[in-house]
Amino acid sequence: MKIAVFFVLFSSLTISQSLAPAPVEGGTMFFYKPAEGEQVNSLSVAGGFNGWKAGQYPFTHFPKEGIWKAVAPLEPGKEVFYKFIINDTLWITDPNAPFITEDEWRNGVITPVPYGVPYISEVHPAQGQRITRISPVTMRLIGFNSQPDKNTIRLLFNGQRQEFSFNENTSVLSFSLPDDLPDGEHTIELSFGDKNGKNSGKIQTKFFADRYIIPVTSPAFYDSAVMYEIYIRTFADSDGDGIGDFNGITSRLGYLSDTLGVNTLWLMPWNESTTEHGYNVVDYFSIEQDYGTFEDYQIFLKECKNRGIRVLMDFVINHTDSTHNWFLDAYNNPSSTYTSSYQFTNDKNTDWNHFGVERKMPKLDFDNPQVGEYFLEAARFWLDPNGDGDFSDGIDGFRCDAAKEVPHTYWNTFRKFVKSINPEALILGEVWDNLNYLIPFYKEEFDMLFDYPFYYSLERYMTSADAAKFAEDESRYESALPAGHQKVRFLSNHDNQRPLNLFEGNLNKLRQALFLIFAMPGTPMIYYGDELLYQGVLPPENVRNQLEWNFIADSLAYEGSMLNFYRELIAMRKAHPALSRKHDSFESSMNIFPDKKGEAAAFIRYSGKDIYLGVINNSGKIIKDLEFDADHFNNVTFTDNRWHDRIIAAEIESDNFRGMVYPEIVKIGERVLASALYINHGGFILLKLNQ
Numbered sequence: 001m002k003i004a005v006f007f008v009l010f011s012s013l014t015i016s017q018s019l020a021p022a023p024v025e026g027g028t029m030f031f032y033k034p035a036e037g038e039q040v041n042s043l044s045v046a047g048g049f050n051g052w053k054a055g056q057y058p059f060t061h062f063p064k065e066g067i068w069k070a071v072a073p074l075e076p077g078k079e080v081f082y083k084f085i086i087n088d089t090l091w092i093t094d095p096n097a098p099f100i101t102e103d104e105w106r107n108g109v110i111t112p113v114p115y116g117v118p119y120i121s122e123v124h125p126a127q128g129q130r131i132t133r134i135s136p137v138t139m140r141l142i143g144f145n146s147q148p149d150k151n152t153i154r155l156l157f158n159g160q161r162q163e164f165s166f167n168e169n170t171s172v173l174s175f176s177l178p179d180d181l182p183d184g185e186h187t188i189e190l191s192f193g194d195k196n197g198k199n200s201g202k203i204q205t206k207f208f209a210d211r212y213i214i215p216v217t218s219p220a221f222y223d224s225a226v227m228y229e230i231y232i233r234t235f236a237d238s239d240g241d242g243i244g245d246f247n248g249i250t251s252r253l254g255y256l257s258d259t260l261g262v263n264t265l266w267l268m269p270w271n272e273s274t275t276e277h278g279y280n281v282v283d284y285f286s287i288e289q290d291y292g293t294f295e296d297y298q299i300f301l302k303e304c305k306n307r308g309i310r311v312l313m314d315f316v317i318n319h320t321d322s323t324h325n326w327f328l329d330a331y332n333n334p335s336s337t338y339t340s341s342y343q344f345t346n347d348k349n350t351d352w353n354h355f356g357v358e359r360k361m362p363k364l365d366f367d368n369p370q371v372g373e374y375f376l377e378a379a380r381f382w383l384d385p386n387g388d389g390d391f392s393d394g395i396d397g398f399r400c401d402a403a404k405e406v407p408h409t410y411w412n413t414f415r416k417f418v419k420s421i422n423p424e425a426l427i428l429g430e431v432w433d434n435l436n437y438l439i440p441f442y443k444e445e446f447d448m449l450f451d452y453p454f455y456y457s458l459e460r461y462m463t464s465a466d467a468a469k470f471a472e473d474e475s476r477y478e479s480a481l482p483a484g485h486q487k488v489r490f491l492s493n494h495d496n497q498r499p500l501n502l503f504e505g506n507l508n509k510l511r512q513a514l515f516l517i518f519a520m521p522g523t524p525m526i527y528y529g530d531e532l533l534y535q536g537v538l539p540p541e542n543v544r545n546q547l548e549w550n551f552i553a554d555s556l557a558y559e560g561s562m563l564n565f566y567r568e569l570i571a572m573r574k575a576h577p578a579l580s581r582k583h584d585s586f587e588s589s590m591n592i593f594p595d596k597k598g599e600a601a602a603f604i605r606y607s608g609k610d611i612y613l614g615v616i617n618n619s620g621k622i623i624k625d626l627e628f629d630a631d632h633f634n635n636v637t638f639t640d641n642r643w644h645d646r647i648i649a650a651e652i653e654s655d656n657f658r659g660m661v662y663p664e665i666v667k668i669g670e671r672v673l674a675s676a677l678y679i680n681h682g683g684f685i686l687l688k689l690n691q
């Protein structure tokens with residue numbers, strides 16, 4: 001008996017030994033466990049707390065445990081971003097960080113808690129979070145080696161005493177927010193003691209309300225659009241100089257619109273530039289000479305209009321090229337009229353703030369109205385080059401590069417200006433960051449944003465196979481976004497690895513992820529070459545390959561090719577409009593949930609009487625029978641059992657179960673049972689539920 005008890009205690013201790021950063025005397029302890037065969041000679045932690053200086057807080061190796069440990073004196077309650085540095089050179093993300101930023105940096109994020117005193121966790125809304133709908137505040141109170149004492153809790157909301165309820169079993173404190181809660185910052189302050197008599201001291205957390213009384217109004221065209229991103233330089237060359245050009249794209253529009261079925265093109269920058277990628281513009285009113293003439297561009301645009309294809313321009317306004325005439329004038333010339341258009345950091349105008357590490361990309365200063373007005377003029381030019389009020393010679397919208405580097409106030413001005421010229425013009429923003437960061441960019445600024453949170457959530461699901469977590473993330477995410485919002489969903493672009501590499505060469509995961517992107521809300525986007533199963537990992541040069549046009553015919557001829565898979569998905573989305581219906585918590589067109597065992601991720605798409613059930617099996621085994629809560633099927637009438645007639649799309653076969661798909665779906669009381677629904681690991685199915 002004693003041995004058994006000891007064993008239980010011992011194993012629970014082992015399991016609970018997390019490698020997440022933990023409070024210790026004198027600061028926060030970080031852990032790192034190298035992978036088998038990983039060569040680690042030295043290791044340190046750095047972040048905002050020490051100016052990102054490598055080596056200042058080194059780890060010590062504990063060979064017996066196979067773990068490295070370091071302590072940094074972090075200030076409790078103050079959120080920090082951090083990374084680990086291996087062998088002084090390789091910056092990596094802490095694999096056990098409680099949160100990882102969903103931007104290009106992938107930093108670990110922690111809010112250190114003090115050692116030896118009670119603290120709070122699982123706070124909702126989380127510290128610093130933006131909310132768009134009102135829901136109760138909840139948090140878990142954690143004592144130091146003992147339970148919190150309810151009688152000691154003191155709670156203030158925006159400086160006023162606040163009533164609350166406290167569940168002593170779960171240690172969760174909660175209170176409701178008033179329906180008329182004003183927008184803006186809200187502060188929660190509390191203190192409490194535990195049964196050992198330790199006191200938390202004052203704990204503060206803040207959140208923001210952003211209610212979007214005005215919903216986002218994005219052009220309806222993009223709800224059912226399929227977008228395609230092109231790097232002009234490597235897409236199609238018309239004159240044999242080895243560089244892709246406008247005439248080359250024009251000659252391939254048949255492939256894009258008829259063969260593939262896309263109807264929106266985002267072209268990487270086409271203004272004159274000194275780099276291959278073009279993200280540093282020399283002249284905002286020009287066509288890159290490598291890509292052809294302005295006439296070539298106009299012919300391309302006209303052919304797109306004839307085919308009903310919309311064209312988005314990559315608008316790069318955070319910085320210019322260092323040979324832009326403004327910068328040439330201002331460089332080493334403090335009396336230049338353009339001195340205050342840039343962010344010079346010395347008196348002589350010989351040093352300046354720039355984008356990332358690129359000195360060739362001097363940052364503009366939007367505090368100077370001259371800068372903003374210049375880009376309104378550029379926008380007007382591309383929307384209507386001859387200024388006659390007829391947009392048939394203009395672009396259909398802007399893909400705004402590095403949008404988070406440019407002030408919100410400017411995007412608001414930009415929106416008003418663009419919409420006053422052409423209300424149908426699309427304003428699409430690249431905000432490479434988490435949901436919390438995205439939200440403010442919708443408010444009177446952008447019609448659509450690239451959905452980075454979904455990109456990372458999908459990656460996590462494919463790695464972890466945690467269907468319940470995926471469904472929860474997606475539901476929570478959708479409910480936080482404003483009414484009427486739209487987003488672009490993608491698996492890759494010119495800055496990210498190719499999708500096959502994202503899923504480590506696993507074709508089943510790739511097909512599942514694509515299926516989700518084409519069956520769920522948001523505008524799907526394809527990065528050129530993905531349909532030919534191109535591979536490539538960062539740096540970005542590796543994912544900007546030359547498109548090999550002679551592969552297309554082969555790919556079309558092979559039924560099982562990725563190109564044909566893309567074509568099927570696009571056709572599926574077009575044939576079933578419910579799949580492209582917009583979704584947010586105000587206008588619901590989707591419900592996502594796991595099955596009762598948490599093995600499959602399922603979703604229902606609905607639009608009026610059209611109801612579809614999608615199921616993904618990423619569980620590692622064959623699913624034969626599924627059971628769901630009937631609550632998810634409220635709008636469904638279970639009339640007959642001819643389900644096999646209603647399979648819209650499926651990748652369900654394995655060698656053992658080929659052709660054995662005759663699902664029966666019935667509702668019994670509180671449950672919906674889908675039996676004989678064979679889905680192999682890596683498979684998916686989409687069924688129409690109502691005839």
Ligand SMILES: [Ca+2]
Pocket residue numbers: 237238239240241242243244245290
């Ligand atoms: Ca060429």
Ligand SMILES: [Ca+2]
Pocket residue numbers: 272273274275288289290
């Ligand atoms: Ca050039």
Ligand SMILES: [Ca+2]
Pocket residue numbers: 384385386387388389390391392393394
């Ligand atoms: Ca015109």
